[in-house]
Amino acid sequence: MKPQYWFRWLSVQGAPRLVLRTQARRGEPFAELMGGPTGFADPYPLIERLRGAGRLIRTSIAWASFDHEVCRSILRDNRFGVRTTESFNTPAPMRKLAKHFPLPPNPVEPPSMLVIDPPEHTKMRKPVASAFTPRAIARLRDRVETVTAELLDGLPSSGSADLVTAFAAQVPIAIISEMLGFPDADKERFLHWGDRMTPLLDVGISWRAYRRALQAMEVMNDYFDEHIARLRRTPGEDILSTLVTAGELDMFALKASASLLMGAGFETTVNLIGNGVVQLLEHPEQLARLRAEPELWPNAIEEILRFDSPVQTTARTALCDVDIDGIQLRAGDTVVLSLAGANRDPAVFAEPDRFDVGRANAKEHLSFSSGVHVCLGASLARMEGVYALQSLFDRFPDLRLDGAPRRRELFTLHGYEQLPVRLGRRARTPEPTAV
Template identity: 50%
Template sequence: MSGVRVTADYELCRLILRDRRFGIVTPNHPALPKPIRWMMTKTDLGLPNLGEPPSMLVTDPPDHTRYRRMVGQAFGPKAIATLDERVTEVADDLVERLSSKPRPDLIQDFCTQLPVTIIAEILGLPDTMHSTLLKWGDSGAPLLERGLPWSTYRHAIEDLAEVQLYFDRYFDGLTADPQDDVLSMLVTGDELTRREQVANAALLLDAGFLTTVNMLGNGIVLLTSHPDQLELCTAQPELWPNAVEEILRYDGPVRMTGRVANCDVDIADQHITAGSLVLLSLAGANDDPAVFPDPQQFDVTRDNAGEHLAFGSGIHGCLGARLARLEGAVALRALFERYPDLSLDGPPIPHPLRNLHAYRSIPAMLSAA
C-alpha cells in the first residue's frame, strides 16, 4: 500500500464510485489513523454500528447485493410513487402545526418530523417511537465521521446498546408474526443472522431520515438567503424538484467518502496499488466547473443540477435517494407556500460534525399567508 490519494474531480469521483475494482472502506483499514482503529477495538462488535459490517453501508458484494436486494423494492420507483399522497399529508399537517409556534426551531419542529414519520411507517415501527428514533439518530450520526472525541463516541455506543436490545426483541415478534413492511422482509427473505437483521434495520432507520433532515435544513437556509431563487420556486412550483437537486449539489449533506483499491489500478495517470485508500470529495465534485458552470452560483433552474454526486453513485448509491427527493420537494413547497414571509430569527447553528454538513438548530419567524 502506498499512501492515500484524494480527488475532487467530478468525472474521476464518479468513475471510482462505479468501478468494481474499488471497494468500501472498513473501520480497521490500515490507512486510517491509529486512534480510529484503536477506538474500533473498544467497540462491542455485536452492536449495530452504521459504520461497521454487516451494515450494507460498509459491506461489498456478495453480502451487500444480498442485503440490498431484500429491501430495495420498498425504495424503488413504484413504491415511492405511492407515498406522494402520504408525504403531502404529513407535510401539510406539520406546516399547519407550526402556526402555533410563531418562532419555531425549524430543525426540531419541522425538518426532523416529516422524514422520521415516513421512515417509521415504511419500516413498520409505531409512531410512539418517533422521539426515541430521533434520539438514536442524533447520537448515531457521528459514527459516520472519522476522528470523533472519545466522549461522543462512547455516547453513541451506549445508545447503540439500546438499539440492539429494541430491535432484537422486535425481530423476535416479527419472526413469529411477520407484517407487510420492510423489516419483515429482513426476516422472511434470504436467511440472515440476527446480527445482520439488526445492523441493517438500524442503517435503514438512520439513513432513512438523517439525510433528509440535513437536506431540508440546508435548503431552508439557502432559500432564505437567496430570496430571488425562492421567489422563482413560489412563482413556478414545478421548479421545486429541481431546486432540491440544486440544494443537494450546492450544499449536500455528505462532504466526502472513500474507497479502497481491491487490486492494482492504473487510473488518471496514477498507479494505485492494491489496498490503497482513495478519498473522494463529493462536495468538490459537485463544485467542478467543468461539469457545473459557475458552480458558486445557487441556481434552482440549473439544467444539470440532478447530475450531482450528493447521493454517491454505483452500487453504494443512496438507497433512499428517491424518497429524500420526494420529501424535499413536497416539504419545502409546503413550508414556503404556507409561510411566504418566513425568515430566520438569528443565525442557524451548525451541527458540530465535519463530514456530515447540517444544522442543529434553525430559529425562524413565521408570517402566514
C-alpha cells in the first residue's frame, strides 16, 4: 500500500472520524447516527430525535435536514452543488494534502458524475443515460426474469441460505455486468471489489476499511484497463462499448463511469431486495395482502424504498449565500440531507412508521434523490426489485428467517450483510406479471 494513501485517509476520513467519535461519546445524536452502532442498526429513533430539533439544524460537522420539503427543495436547487471530500469541516492544510495524492478512477471522486456539477455533470451523464431509457429498461425485462428464475432454481429445496450472497447480490450484479460487457465468470470478482469499496461512500471510515477499499480500487483499475482495451478492438452492444467507441470520454473518465455504474447498479438494488425480504417477513399481513393482490407489487417496492431506504443520505454544498427556511447559509456550507428522514416525514406520509404496501403516496419518497442527480438506474432497480421479491415469495411460500439478519456497519448505504433464511417447500408458480 502506497504510504501517501495514509496521509490521504488522514485528511479525507481521519479528521471527520475523530470529530464524529468525539461527539458521539458526548451523546450527540447526529454523530451517533453517522458513525455509531445504534445508527447502523436502527437509525430511525435517532432521526426522529433530530427531526424534533428543527427543519434545518446545525451539527458538529455540517448543517442537516430530515424534512421532506427542505431536502427535496435543496436537491432541486441549482444554488447547491454535490458534496466532495472538501465539503465538511476538514482543516484547510488537510484538504490541500488530499489533492496531492489523487486516487485511481473511482465512483466517489471527479470525474465521476456522482460528485461533479453541471456543465461537467451533463457531459458525463448524457452518453450514459441512453442505457436507462424506458425502452432500454423494457428490453432488459426478459433477462431479469431469466436470471431471477435461474437463481431461484439453484436454491436448495427446504434448505437454508444466506439470501444476500445467494440471491439479492446475484440478481443486480448479473444485469449490470451484462450491461457493461463484463464476462459472466467475473461476477464474483466484482462482488468482492464492491464490498471493499462501498465504505468510501461513508464519512469517517477507519484506516483499515480505507486501505482495503483502495487495494480493491487499484486491482479494479487494472481490470478496466484490459477490459476497455478489448472493447476498443472488438466492441459489443453494451453501454461501455458505446462509450468507448463514441470517443467523448478519455480513459480516466471511462473508468470512473464504469466504476460508478458498477457500484450504483449493484449496491442499491442489493439493499432494496434484502430490506424488502426482512420487512415482508416482519409484516406477514402485508405479504398476505400482496399474495391476494399481486398488482400491488410495484407499489410495495415504493413502500420498501420509503420505509427502509437503501440509500440513507446525501449532501449538498451551497455555491453562494442562500436563505433556506429562514436560515442564512454561507457559500461553502454543507447540508447533509437525510433521505431516510424525509421518507418518514409525518407532514407528507400519514403514520410514517407504519409499513403499508398499499400506501397511496409511497412513490413520493426521495430514495433515488431528486433534481439533476436523480438516480439514472431507478427504473431498473424498481423492475429488478419487483421480479426478485415476487418470484422469491411465490417460489418459496413458507420462507422465514433462520436467525437474526446482520446489518452492514455503514451509514450511507443501509442494508444487510447476512440474511439467513429457511426456504421451506418449493412451489411451481407462473412468472411474475406485476411489472
